[in-house]
Amino acid sequence: MTEKKKVSSLKRFFESRLFNQLLPIAFLILLCIVFGILTDGRFTSLNSLKIILDQSLIVGTVAIGGAFIFATSNTALSMGATSLLSATVACIVYNATGSPVLMIVTAFGMGILLMVFSAVLSTLLNVRVLFVTVIMMALFAAVQQSLLGGGTVAVPFALVNDLTNSGVHYILFGAVFVVSIILFNFTEIGRSLKMIGTNRVCADMTGISYKKFLTIAFILGGIACGAGAIIAVIRAGSISTTSLASLNMDVMLALVLGGMSIFGGSKSFVYAGVVGSLTVVALNQGLLMIGVDASYIQAIRGIIFLILVVTSQKRPKGLPAPEG
Numbered sequence: 001m002t003e004k005k006k007v008s009s010l011k012r013f014f015e016s017r018l019f020n021q022l023l024p025i026a027f028l029i030l031l032c033i034v035f036g037i038l039t040d041g042r043f044t045s046l047n048s049l050k051i052i053l054d055q056s057l058i059v060g061t062v063a064i065g066g067a068f069i070f071a072t073s074n075t076a077l078s079m080g081a082t083s084l085l086s087a088t089v090a091c092i093v094y095n096a097t098g099s100p101v102l103m104i105v106t107a108f109g110m111g112i113l114l115m116v117f118s119a120v121l122s123t124l125l126n127v128r129v130l131f132v133t134v135i136m137m138a139l140f141a142a143v144q145q146s147l148l149g150g151g152t153v154a155v156p157f158a159l160v161n162d163l164t165n166s167g168v169h170y171i172l173f174g175a176v177f178v179v180s181i182i183l184f185n186f187t188e189i190g191r192s193l194k195m196i197g198t199n200r201v202c203a204d205m206t207g208i209s210y211k212k213f214l215t216i217a218f219i220l221g222g223i224a225c226g227a228g229a230i231i232a233v234i235r236a237g238s239i240s241t242t243s244l245a246s247l248n249m250d251v252m253l254a255l256v257l258g259g260m261s262i263f264g265g266s267k268s269f270v271y272a273g274v275v276g277s278l279t280v281v282a283l284n285q286g287l288l289m290i291g292v293d294a295s296y297i298q299a300i301r302g303i304i305f306l307i308l309v310v311t312s313q314k315r316p317k318g319l320p321a322p323e324g
Helices: 003-014 017-038 046-070 079-097 100-125 129-148 157-165 168-186 188-198 200-205 210-236 247-257 272-289 294-311
Strands: 152-154 238-240
Touching (some): 017 272, 046 079, 046 272, 079 129, 079 247, 168 188, 188 210, 200 210, 210 238, 272 294
Antiparallel strands (some): 152 238
């Protein structure tokens, strides 16, 4: 094989879907090795790894739903605020009724309702999803503030203990993950969302309705937000205005670290949110364990996110995409 052919083969590999999927996993493994060395093995202890896994459940669950929206070449910034408001209302409903079933149903219902509201505003007003969700993020935070009045809403410890011992948080995460993998890879929904992200004009010409499938993506995102809300209640037992404060950023960072292109399309894969959430939590935990001040960690995460977004600005080659 000539040198030119070798270079060409390497270039094709680096631009391939397989490389995009393997790189985030390799980065996560490398991160664990580096922090394991720097902490004399404390980072890679079973207890530390379990903490990372448990802490990544909320971000991972919500990010899985975010992958459906990302696949359409859209960015939803309100998923953290949606999860927080859903958790708040779910706790209020439980305290009013004493029913765990109603609490869970309310969390899912609120998640779907709030996300669909954003989708409808975007499609009806023909406004970019990014702009709508920025407004919704502020609106949902204001609604939650008015509900709590600066206080906290909590559920009984006995309920949290029962749900934890039953493994409900793991069950919710596993169910969201498995169903999402099936929908994203083996159904018309996943194919259509990726087609829209690859080229919306082409998708329109083949009869794929942008409004319909964007709404479906937001419904699935809402289900993930509802599941994330319940997991948040199980983990904390209470919700305040400062709960899940960094979830919006964590979800975005998780998807990008997990290998999702900001342009979505054919190279999208739903488990990017899972790999990315583990990476985000591992990064936070590792930096804390080596003594980095918590105030600097946010700055480091922001810089990493900015670098990843800038380096992925090149849109994949394809037919011309609309400017609007």
